[in-house]
Amino acid sequence: MSELINETLQKIEPLDQTAMHAARQRQQMLTKPPGSLGRLEELSIKLAGMQSKAMPQVERKVIVVMAADHGVVVEGVSAYPSEVTPQMVGNFLNGGAAINVFARQVGATVLVVDMGVAAELPAQPDLLSRKVAFGTANMAIGPAMTLEQARQAVETGIRIAEELAGTVDLIGTGDMGIGNTTASSAIVAAFLGAEVASVTGRGTGVDDEGLRRKIAVIRRALEINQPDPANPLEVLAKVGGFEIAGLVGLIFGAAAHRIPVVVDGFISSAAALVATEWQPSVRDYLIAAHNSVEIGHRVMLERMELQPLLNLDLRLGEGTGAALAMHVVEAAVRALAEMATFAEAGVSDGQTEKVK
Secondary structure, three states: OOHHHHHHHHHOOOOOHHHHHHHHHHHHHEOOOOOOOOHHHHHHHHHHHHHOOOOOOOOOEEEEEEEEOOHHHHHOOOOOOOOHHHHHHHHHHOOOOHHHHHHHHHOEEEEEEEEEOOOOOOOOOOEEEOOOOOOOOOOOOOOOOOHHHHHHHHHHHHHHHHHHOOOOOEEEEEEEOOOHHHHHHHHHHHHHOOOHHHHOOOOOOOOHHHHHHHHHHHHHHHHHHOOOOOOHHHHHHHHOOHHHHHHHHHHHHHHHOOOOEEEOOHHHHHHHHHHHHHOHHHHHHEEEOEOOOOHHHHHHHHHHOOOOOEOOOOOOOOOHHHHHHHHHHHHHHHHHHHOOEHHHHOOOOOOOOOOO
């Protein structure tokens, strides 16, 4: 493992219990019955612990969309060709994708990162070019990437988080890469020892024959590569993707800087699964945005003991679910900070009986 990764993991601290206690006490004083805002109260308290602030803030938001291609696409696992990946990156940069719409609504910036798109992308101010290679190799015939490439991708994610530290309060994860649900299903099957068919969905919308082919390809990739679940970096290298590895590093770096991470759907959760299997303490800094219709997603969330905020039958990726969930996160923080206490409002808290 690299020095940068080791140092970053060592910086990840437990939630700040003092800040959480202060937030919990304030929740008890707000003009509402205790616990009546349910999970919003729990979320605000956890955010206080993440940020080490009794009154957490989430005004400065960013969705980091990492993009890369997958060599396994040649096996016919997707309803779309790899050419769609750079085309969609262009759509992100032009502000025309779903993630752009939802990010604008929630007041978040969209940062697009080329981790390994299989095309030359023209330099643009809003595009971070961090290309490891022009797509991964075909994992159905050998490792998707070398250990060094996987390590480089993780380090890249860490450095991006470090660049964002001090300028953002909340990070959402996003992805783009034709074939990445195949890699994500392989990752969850590798870590959980699950039957491939039980964690593999239709991704971009393949038909029944396409789904059967996708399942067979993942089984072959796992049989050929034999990824060791006790070695998360090896799992990434053998059946992962550059954007997934980059998101692993982004999560590590964010947690090291006490920045909460809103994890999007299936692909982002595959990255979060790798991160938590690698360093369990990183789980404290994760907020599950939603429950994807991809059948392997719920299994991953259960493994990480994360309860999603939303259930909207989403399966787009891009960070769309993370952007939508940011509304809920902000509501939790605003309720904690802006609601009047019983004393401020001159309302009886029902705790003191008047004796006549």
